Amino acid sequence: MLEIAALSHTYPDGHVAIRGIDLTVPDGQLVSIVGPSGCGKSTLLRCIAGLIRPTGGKVVLNGQPVTGVPEGLAVVFQDYSRSLFPWLTVRDNVALPLRRRGKSKAERREAAMAALESVGLAGAARKYPWQLSGGMQQRVSIARALAYQPSLLLMDEPFGSVDAQTREDLEDLVLQVHRAEKMTILLVTHDIDESVYVGDRVVVLGPSPTGVVADVPVPLPSERDQIETRALPEFIGTRAKVGRLVRGGHGGADVTNAGPATPDPRAADVRAACSDG
Numbered sequence: 183m184l185e186i187a188a189l190s191h192t193y194p195d196g197h198v199a200i201r202g203i204d205l206t207v208p209d210g211q212l213v214s215i216v217g218p219s220g221c222g223k224s225t226l227l228r229c230i231a232g233l234i235r236p237t238g239g240k241v242v243l244n245g246q247p248v249t250g251v252p253e254g255l256a257v258v259f260q261d262y263s264r265s266l267f268p269w270l271t272v273r274d275n276v277a278l279p280l281r282r283r284g285k286s287k288a289e290r291r292e293a294a295m296a297a298l299e300s301v302g303l304a305g306a307a308r309k310y311p312w313q314l315s316g317g318m319q320q321r322v323s324i325a326r327a328l329a330y331q332p333s334l335l336l337m338d339e340p341f342g343s344v345d346a347q348t349r350e351d352l353e354d355l356v357l358q359v360h361r362a363e364k365m366t367i368l369l370v371t372h373d374i375d376e377s378v379y380v381g382d383r384v385v386v387l388g389p390s391p392t393g394v395v396a397d398v399p400v401p402l403p404s405e406r407d408q409i410e411t412r413a414l415p416e417f418i419g420t421r422a423k424v425g426r427l428v429r430g431g432h433g434g435a436d437v438t439n440a441g442p443a444t445p446d447p448r449a450a451d452v453r454a455a456c457s458d459g
């Protein structure tokens with residue numbers, strides 16, 4: 183269970199990025215977070231990841247206050263070109279954070295290969311990141327997060343830099359992993375369709391300094407299909423509702439107004455990658 187209470191963050195230059203966010207995420211839920219550009223989504227994710235210390239309120243993960251990067255957290259950032267180490271092979275990039283898990287070299291390699299298999303990249307294990315396309319590099323970043331077997335996965339605009347077809351494939355990969363591993367996922371996206379397609383719920387953030395404007399349940403079956411799900415009336419209705427909310431409208435009668443809140447992200451396998459590297 184992730185509990186965010188009265189979370190606020192003001193940067194040292196006085197810029198108030200987040201003002202009073204309250205958000206509770208039960209284990210195993212996939213929460214999409216949307217909001218206007220620059221509203222504070224990444225700041226929110228960084229606070230959750232323990233990468234920055236909020237100036238007000240608290241983040242509690244599984245009953246423990248977050249005061250540094252918590253165990254069992256992984257993060258996937260948008261900028262895959264800077265999240266992989268170019269001097270390590272794909273397999274070694276994926277295996278690196280597993281040092282934190284106290285696994286032997288053989289175990290790390292085995293787990294890395296299994297994760298690469300799950301993202302369809304087992305054949306690229308011995309290549310270097312710079313030998314792969316952007317979409318493949320982002321798959322490697324996701325494989326690295328998965329190999330770590332996080333209980334909480336934070337994804338900050340993870341598909342923002344890939345083509346439309348790859349984006350759909352990666353959305354389905356996240357859904358597949360979410361169902362199989364039952365991990366809690368917070369996914370920040372600018373894409374309203376994507377937020378509804380992957381989410382169990384969509385948290386809409388307001389303009390800076392951000393807070394929670396609405397918390398919209400997604401009334402779709404857990405099995406989703408890029409063509410059929412997007413044609414469902416429930417999908418179309420929820421997308422319209424979220425779209426109106428992001429643009430400053432009220433979104434419709436059944437939307438929960440959640441009061442002030444905030445979002446934004448950044449943080450995770452970094453811990454593993456950096457501190458274990």
Ligand SMILES: Nc1ncnc2c1ncn2[C@@H]1O[C@H](COP(=O)(O)OP(=O)(O)OP(=O)(O)O)[C@@H](O)[C@H]1O
Pocket residue numbers: 193194195197198199217218219220221222223224225226390446447
């Ligand atoms: N280190 C910092 N110092 C001062 N202000 C900052 C800092 N980092 C971010 N900000 C400001 O805080 C606000 C929120 O930034 P943040 O990156 O969290 O927004 P975002 O919603 O993730 O943006 P985007 O939609 O462009 O990804 C912005 O106005 C940004 O300029």
